[in-house]
Amino acid sequence: MTEHPRPPQQAAAPRIPAGPLIPEAPAAQAAAPRIPAGPHSPEAPAAQAAAPRIPAGPHSPEIPAAQGAPAAPAVRVPPVRRWHAELAWLPGRGVMPDVLIEAAGDRFTAVRPAASGTELAGAARLPGLTLPGLANAHSHAFHRALRGITQAGHGTFWTWRDRMYELAGRLDPASYLALARAVYAEMALAGITCVGEFHYLHHRPDGSPYADPNELGKAMIAAAAAAGIRITLLDTCYLSGGLDRTGSPLPLAGPQVRFGDGDADQWAARAAALGADLHGMLGPLARVGAAIHSVRAVPPDQLHPVIAWAQHYGAPLHAHLSEQTAENLACVAAYRKTPAEVLYDAGALGPRSTMVHATHLASRDIDLLGGSRAVACFCPTTEADLADGIGPARALASAGCGLSLGTDSQAVIDLFEEARRLELGERLATRRRGHFTAAELAGAATVAGHACLGWPDAGEIVPGALADLVTVGLDSPRLAGASLATVLESVIFAAAAADVRHVVASGTDVVRDGTHLLIEDVPAALSASVRAVLS
Ligand SMILES: [Zn+2]
Numbered sequence: 001m002t003e004h005p006r007p008p009q010q011a012a013a014p015r016i017p018a019g020p021l022i023p024e025a026p027a028a029q030a031a032a033p034r035i036p037a038g039p040h041s042p043e044a045p046a047a048q049a050a051a052p053r054i055p056a057g058p059h060s061p062e063i064p065a066a067q068g069a070p071a072a073p074a075v076r077v078p079p080v081r082r083w084h085a086e087l088a089w090l091p092g093r094g095v096m097p098d099v100l101i102e103a104a105g106d107r108f109t110a111v112r113p114a115a116s117g118t119e120l121a122g123a124a125r126l127p128g129l130t131l132p133g134l135a136n137a138h139s140h141a142f143h144r145a146l147r148g149i150t151q152a153g154h155g156t157f158w159t160w161r162d163r164m165y166e167l168a169g170r171l172d173p174a175s176y177l178a179l180a181r182a183v184y185a186e187m188a189l190a191g192i193t194c195v196g197e198f199h200y201l202h203h204r205p206d207g208s209p210y211a212d213p214n215e216l217g218k219a220m221i222a223a224a225a226a227a228g229i230r231i232t233l234l235d236t237c238y239l240s241g242g243l244d245r246t247g248s249p250l251p252l253a254g255p256q257v258r259f260g261d262g263d264a265d266q267w268a269a270r271a272a273a274l275g276a277d278l279h280g281m282l283g284p285l286a287r288v289g290a291a292i293h294s295v296r297a298v299p300p301d302q303l304h305p306v307i308a309w310a311q312h313y314g315a316p317l318h319a320h321l322s323e324q325t326a327e328n329l330a331c332v333a334a335y336r337k338t339p340a341e342v343l344y345d346a347g348a349l350g351p352r353s354t355m356v357h358a359t360h361l362a363s364r365d366i367d368l369l370g371g372s373r374a375v376a377c378f379c380p381t382t383e384a385d386l387a388d389g390i391g392p393a394r395a396l397a398s399a400g401c402g403l404s405l406g407t408d409s410q411a412v413i414d415l416f417e418e419a420r421r422l423e424l425g426e427r428l429a430t431r432r433r434g435h436f437t438a439a440e441l442a443g444a445a446t447v448a449g450h451a452c453l454g455w456p457d458a459g460e461i462v463p464g465a466l467a468d469l470v471t472v473g474l475d476s477p478r479l480a481g482a483s484l485a486t487v488l489e490s491v492i493f494a495a496a497a498a499d500v501r502h503v504v505a506s507g508t509d510v511v512r513d514g515t516h517l518l519i520e521d522v523p524a525a526l527s528a529s530v531r532a533v534l535s
Contacts (some may be wrong), residue, residue, distance in 0.1 A: 002304035008026060016039075017107055024202065026033070029032040032100075033162050037472070041474050048293075049095055049520070053171065053486075055454075062158045068084045068120065069257070077505070078105025078106075078279070078477050078507075079104070079105065080102060080103070080109070081102065081104075081124070081467075081507065082100065082102050082122065082123040082124065083098060083099070083100075083102075083123055083124045083126050083130075083469065083470070084099070084101075084115070084120045084123035084124065084125045084126065085098075085099040085101055085103045085123075085126045085130035086125070086126060086127045086128060086129075086130075086498075087099075087128065087129045087130065087484070088101065088111075088113070088126075088129070088130040088461055089129065089130070089131050089132075089439075089461070089488055090111065090113060090461055090462075091447070091460045091462060092169075092465065094320065094439070094488070095129065095484065095487055095488055096113035096114065097113070097114060097484070097531075098113065098114055098115050098120060098445060099111065099112065099113045099114075099130070099461075100112040100115035100119050100120055100123060101123075101130075101461060101469070103467035103507050105391065105467075105507055106284070106466055106467055106507040106508075107463075107464060107465065107466060107467055107507070108461065108462060108464065108465050108466075108467050109462050109463055109465055110450075111462060111463060113534070114215075115535050116448060118222065119434070120179035122488065126385065126469070126471045126502060127158075127471070127473065127474075127501075128456060128471050128472050128473040128474045128475075128501060129448065129471070129472045129474060129488070129491055130461070130469050130470065130471045130472075131191070131218045131442065131461075131462050131469075131471075131472065131491075132446040132447065132458070132459045132461050132465075132468055132470070133191070133192070133193025133194060133446065133450070133458065133459065133466075133468025133469065133503070133504075133505060134190070134191045134192045134193060134314060134406065134415045134445050134446060134449070134470055135193070135194045135195075135196075135405075135445065135446060135448075135449025135452075135453060135455075135458070135459060135471055136192045136194070136195045136196065136405070136406055136407050136413075136415065136449070137167075137196045137354065137375075137377045137404040137405060137406045137449040137452050138169065138186055138196055138198055138318070138356050138377045138379055138404075138405075138406025138407070138408050138412070138455055139183075139187075139195050139196060139197050139198065139406060139408065139410070140185065140197075140198055140199075140408065140409055141176075141179065141183045141197060141220065141223070141410070142168065142171055142179060142201065142411065142533070143164060143167075143181070143383055143408070143409040143410045144165060144183045144186070144413075144526075144530070145179060145529075145530045145533050145534060146160075146163055146164060146409070146410075147410060147412075149163065149481055149534075150163055150164075150348075150387075156415075157323075157386045157387065157388065158169055158325055160179065160386055160409075163419065164188040165254060165255040165256065166255065167479050167534070168258060168259075169205055169254070169255035169258070170203055170205075170533055171201060171216075173210065173215050173216055173219050175529070175532050175533050176201070176219055176220075177222060177223055178525070178529040178532065179529040179530065179532075179533055180219065180220055180223035180224075180527070181195075181222075181223040181226045181227055181519070181525065181528070181529075182227075182522060182525035182526040182528075182529045182530075183223075183410065183413075183520070183521040184223050184224050184226075184227035184229055184231075185226075185227040185228075185516050185518070185519045185525060185526075186413050186522060186526060187229060187407075187413055188227050188228055188229050188503055188505070188510050188516060189497065189500060189503075189511055189514070190413050190414055190415065190500055190510055191415065191470035191472070191497065191500040191503055191511075192229060192413075192415065192502065193229050193230060193458075193466075193468040193470070193504075193505035193506070193510075194229060194230040194231070194232070194449070194450055194453055194455060194458065194505075195224060195229055195230070195231050195232070196231075196232045196234055196289065196316075196318070196380070196406065196452075196453045197220045197224075197231055197232070197234060197237055197355070198234045198236055198291050198293075198318060198320075199216070199217055199220055199233055199234060199236055199312045200236035200238045200259045200291075200293055201215070201216055201258055201259065202214075202216060202258065202259060202260075202270070203216075203257070203258045203259075203260075203261075205255070205257075205258055205261065206257065206386040207252075207257035207258060209270075210418075212386060213273060213449065214270065214271075214274050215268045216271055217233055217235060217274060218274075219490075220233055221233055221282060221283075221286045224285070225283075225285060225286070226518065226519070227510075227515075227516075227518065227519065228505055228508060228510035228517070228518050229285075229505050229510065230271070230285045230286065230455065230456070230458075230466075230505065231285070231286050231287075231453050232286075232287050232288070232289045232314065232316060232453040233274070233282070233287075233288050233289065234288075234289040234290065234291040234318050235267075235270075235271040235274065235288060235289070235290060235291065236259075236290075236291035236292075236293050237264055237267040237290070237291065237292055237293060237298050237302070237306045238252075238256075238260055238261075238293040238297045238298070239252070239260055239261070239262075239263065239264065239267070239297060239298050239299065239302055240252065240258035240296070240297055240298070240299060241253050241256050241297070242296045242297075242330065243296060243330045243333070243334045244329070245293040245333070246334075247330075247333055247334025247335065248334075249299045253362060257289060259293075259297075263302060264298070264302040264303070264304070264305035264306055265304065265305050268305045268306065268308075268309045269351060271288070271290065271309060272309070274288055276288045276313055276315075277296070278313070279313065279314060280313035280314060280315040280454060283400055284506070285506055287315070287319075287453075287454050288313060288315055288453075289310070289316035289317065289318060289453065289454055290306050290307075290309050290313075290315055290316070290317050290318070291306075291317070291318040291319060292306055292317070292318075292319040292343070292348065293319070293320060294319060294320040294321070294323075294327065294339070295319075295321075295331050295335075295339040295343065296327055296330065297430070298332070300335060300342055300345075300346060303342075303343070303348060304346065306348075306480075307346065307347055310311050310352065313496060314352070314441040314452045314454075315454060316352050316353075316354060316433055316452060316453055317348060317350075317352055317354070317356075318353070318354045318355075318356060318377070318534060319343060319348065319353070319355055319356065320355075320357060320361055321339055321340060321355040321357055321358050322338070322339050322340065322345070322354045322357065322360045322361055323356075323357040323359050323360075323366070323383070323386075323388050324360070324388060325360050325361075325389075327339060327377060338361075338362055338364075338365055340355070340361060340362075340364075340365035340368050340369060341356075341364070341365070341368065341392070344368045344372065349368060349369060349372035349374045350372050350373065350374065351373040351374070352474060353372065353374040353375065353405065354374065354375040354377050355369060355374055355375070355376050355377065355408065356377045356378070356379065356454045357377075357391060358377075358378070358389065358391050358392075359383060359388050359389045359390070359391040359397060360375040360389060361390075361391070361392055361396075366396055366399050367399060368391060369396060369399065369400075369401050370396060370397070370398075370399025370400035370401050371400060373400055373401070373402075374401055374402075375401060375402040375403070375404055375448065375451075375452040376391070376393070376396045376401045376402070376403055376404075377403075377404045377405065377406050377407055377449075377452065378391055378393055378403060378404075378406070378418070378422055378444075379405070379406040379407065379408035379409075379418065380417075380418050380421035380422060380425055381407070381408075381411050381412050381414075381418060382406075382407070382408035382409040382411050383408075384421070385409065385411040390425040390426075390428065390429045391425075393422050393425070393426060393435075393436075394426050394435045394436070397436075397440075402444075402448045402451070403422065403440075403444045403448060404444055404448045404449040404451075404452045405418040405419060405445050406418070406421070406450060412496040412497075413497060414496060414498075415445045415499040415511045416445075416491065416495040416496065416497065416499075417496070419441040419444060419445045419492055420441065420492055420493050422433055422436060422441055422444065423441060438488045438489040438491075438492040438493065439488060442488060442491075442492055443493050446460070447457040447459030447460050465532065466506055466507075467504060467507040468503075468504060468505050468506065469502070469503070469504040470502070470503050470504075471500070471501050471502040471503075471506045472491050472495055472499050472500055472501065473499050473500075473501040474487065474490075476496075476498070476499050478494050478495060478496060478499060479491065479494060479495060479499060483530040483534065498514075500514070501513060501514055
């Protein structure tokens, strides 16, 4: 039986994003006086209520002005929460027992391993191994509706893409919001506390804009909020339908016309209308990033506005890179450069850049990515499902790249599976073992993923970081018998998403005892929303 600090009805209360758009500095929160989390959810001012609503959170009780006193601004004091992690994976220390974890509002304020019984008294117990929140650095939410369907019979990457385009042509704001909400809830149940949505479905099926040209992007933000997770909306520039045999960009056709903004300047103007602040924040739990769909979809002379837009906001810049050899061949034929060389020469590679897949790279490509300190985001279950190949993860890491992980096509949503496949793929390709440690793989699924999505203050259980916790039960058939010395190895190499028992995101309970607290029946929500877009 697990103790919990708050009753379910409180968790189900609507949460109003509190405070400024930019998450408060940890020091300021840590210095705030501590008061117990109370049962009441204060109403937020109208201006705050207009922001995307994030359901169920630790609310910041306001201290009202004394009656008769001059009206003074209410002071928000973040509630303090305390957990007792039976085991927790801590940066630089490994797995530690009896860890007391405290948070005020959405930030950790104290982390004390080997705490005494007295210190732990009253803290909510988390049996199992507690990890930082997992980050899904590459997602296309709507692809979830194709799970299973694209496994039938045979097919290629390109026949899969045709099915995906067909589905993309059917979505509307309401059906996509419902689908994404359910998909993000599935992610939350799998321990994902932040998603990077690589979003290119911008316009009506005929290519004309909605009344709000960002209606679908805002639907993704609302969907993440409804599911209780943070989002980086990677607004994607997608201008051409590939390259012809002479190297000229092909116009968008069919369902692709929904993806296009005409040119990169018009893309930048639309993306700016999302309304991010100067730091790229759209609210406490949402931020923007930019994405270049691929060198197939954005010609070299259109890259600069996207790169400049990302620089303006200090935002992440993502791109699909060399997923298929056909992309490399077309790119070399058109530009006499590999896709990595095209992006490097345009100035698109740097520490805020994430190259997704990075499967078919020449040694010079690896040097360019590593020397730029770019991140490589691997999506191993999708890359296996689409027969892409096995990317050079170890070589990229050795060259200086960070590594993150994504569920991409949602063939499965399980970051433990993605993490171990990074190592297992290397083993299959080299017929040698031991390329990455379990801690390195866990780092790809947590801190590196959050950082590449623009949340460098998340993904570690340390004071000052965003308070995300994922507790993996060790009593399932998969993990029973795990020993303390190798429990992280057990979880990374054998756990399934179904082993996630509790999830806290930004200080808010999202999953408890394997049940999503904000969406009553996630399978039913998935089933209904998938049926709606396929019928
Ligand atoms: Zn993708």
